[in-house]
Amino acid sequence: MKLIGSLASPYVRKVRIVLAEKKLDYAFELENVWVPETRIAEANPLGKVPCLVMEDGSTLVDSRVIVEYLDTLTPVCKLLPAGGNGRERADIKNWEALADGILDAGVLMRLERTQRPPEQQSEAWIARQHDKVTRGLAALDARLGESVYCAGKSYTLADVAVGCALGWLSFRFPEIDWRGAHPALARLFDKLSERPSFKDTVPQ
Known part of the structure; x- marks a missing residue:
C-alpha cells in the first residue's frame, strides 16, 4: 500500500497512526496539494490528502473511510468493535x-x-x-x-x-x-x- 499525504495534515496523521498501531507496512509519498505542480488529482479527484493507493492500484479517499478499512486488515490493536455492536x-x-x-x-x-x-x-x-x-x-x-x-x-x-x-x-x-x-x-x-x-x- 502507498499513503499519499503531508507531514502537517492531521487527517493524514490519523491514518499514519492507525497504520502504525495495526503494524501494517506501507510506503509514504509526500505531496503538497497547495503548490501548482501537485499531482494529487491523479490519485484523488477531490485534490485532497490522505489518499491510500492499494496493491491493485485502486484508491481510498477521506481519512474516516481509510482508517475504517485499515482496521479490518488485521486483528492487531482493534480500534473499532467487531460484530454487531x-x-x-x-x-x-x-x-x-x-x-x-x-x-x-x-x-x-x-x-x-x-x-x-x-x-x-x-x-x-x-x-x-x-x-x-x-x-x-x-x-x-x-x-x-x-x-x-x-x-x-x-x-x-x-x-x-x-x-x-x-x-x-x-x-x-x-x-x-x-x-x-x-x-x-x-x-x-x-x-x-x-x-x-x-x-x-x-x-x-
Whole structure:
C-alpha cells in the first residue's frame, strides 16, 4: 500500500497512526496539494490528502473511510468493535466526527488567514469557525470527564481522532489555550503522546 499525504495534515496523521498501531507496512509519498505542480488529482479527484493507493492500484479517499478499512486488515490493536455492536461503533465514530469537525473548522480559519489577501479576509467567518472549535472542545472535554479513554476503558479510534485534533491545534494555533480550558483533554493528550505512534507522527 502507498499513503499519499503531508507531514502537517492531521487527517493524514490519523491514518499514519492507525497504520502504525495495526503494524501494517506501507510506503509514504509526500505531496503538497497547495503548490501548482501537485499531482494529487491523479490519485484523488477531490485534490485532497490522505489518499491510500492499494496493491491493485485502486484508491481510498477521506481519512474516516481509510482508517475504517485499515482496521479490518488485521486483528492487531482493534480500534473499532467487531460484530454487531452498532451503538458502541456509532459512539466511537461520533467521537471521530466531532474531532474531525473541530479540525475542519480550524483548517477553514487557517485558510482564510493564509490563502486570502488581508483585505478579503472575513473576521465574521473566522469567528464563526472559532466558535465551532470552542464548542467542539467543550463537548469533547465534558464527554471525556474522568474516563481513561474516550470510549471507555480501551484505546480506540476515538482516541486517535481526538489526539490528532488536539495535536494539530497546538501546532497551528498555539494561542488557543485548549489545555488550560479543558483539563480532561489535556490529561488524555499527555497519555496519548507517550505512544510510539503519536511520537513518530508529530506534525511538522
